[in-house]
Amino acid sequence: MVYSSEETQEKLERLARLIRGAGHAEGLIPAQWDVLRYLARANRFSNSPIATAHYLGTTKGTISQTIQALLRKDLVTSVSRGNDARSVVLTLTEKGEALLARDPLATIGKDLAALRGKTQKHLGRAVADLLQSETTRQGAPLFGSCEGCRMFLAGKEPVCASFGERLSEIDLTGLCQKFRAVKSKTGQIEK
Numbered sequence: 436m437v438y439s440s441e442e443t444q445e446k447l448e449r450l451a452r453l454i455r456g457a458g459h460a461e462g463l464i465p466a467q468w469d470v471l472r473y474l475a476r477a478n479r480f481s482n483s484p485i486a487t488a489h490y491l492g493t494t495k496g497t498i499s500q501t502i503q504a505l506l507r508k509d510l511v512t513s514v515s516r517g518n519d520a521r522s523v524v525l526t527l528t529e530k531g532e533a534l535l536a537r538d539p540l541a542t543i544g545k546d547l548a549a550l551r552g553k554t555q556k557h558l559g560r561a562v563a564d565l566l567q568s569e570t571t572r573q574g575a576p577l578f579g580s581c582e583g584c585r586m587f588l589a590g591k592e593p594v595c596a597s598f599g600e601r602l603s604e605i606d607l608t609g610l611c612q613k614f615r616a617v618k619s620k621t622g623q624i625e626k
């Protein structure tokens with residue numbers, strides 16, 4: 436069956452609502468699950484409250500309340516970032532990681548993995564394109580990982596030109612707030 440763009444939009448909206456609804460689980464609300472998932476994916480340059488707020492498209496005040504609730508539940512820790520008392524690093528606790536292993540959205544991940552082959556590849560590309568368009572329209576940061584970032588200096592010891600730091604294996608795969616998509620010679624963002 437071929438779906439029209441209107442039908443696909445309607446299905447995307449319904450899926451987003453169902454995903455949101457599934458976030459009322461294990462004593463948490465959807466916004467709290469969103470933060471746990473983000474922190475599990477963020478690299479070390481992006482695990483701050485403000486980066487979390489930017490990724491989730493929410494305000495500093497709202498994210499602060501959500502983080503306070505997660506701190507009270509002992510699901511995350513918050514410590515100063517080096518000598519900068521104004522900036523903190525958020526990290527999942529063991530309890531937070533154990534809870535995330537029971538993420539109610541894991542079933543969607545399994546469904547996506549089960550698609551396989553061209554269907555999975557085309558869906559991935561289509562969703563990435565939609566996200567790119569919407570973040571550009573809203574002026575929101577894209578977020579992404581080092582592969583495909585123009586600040587990434589590959590080599591035996593990869594370096595980030597933006598942060599001026601060497602990148603570890605773990606750094607390379609995390610979501611980054613400073614991600615800048617590589618552009619082709621025609622100025623198009625490469626995918």
Ligand code: SF4
Binds near residue numbers: 594
């Ligand atoms: S290379 Fe890009 S994605 Fe990687 S840490 Fe630097 S800014 Fe972030």
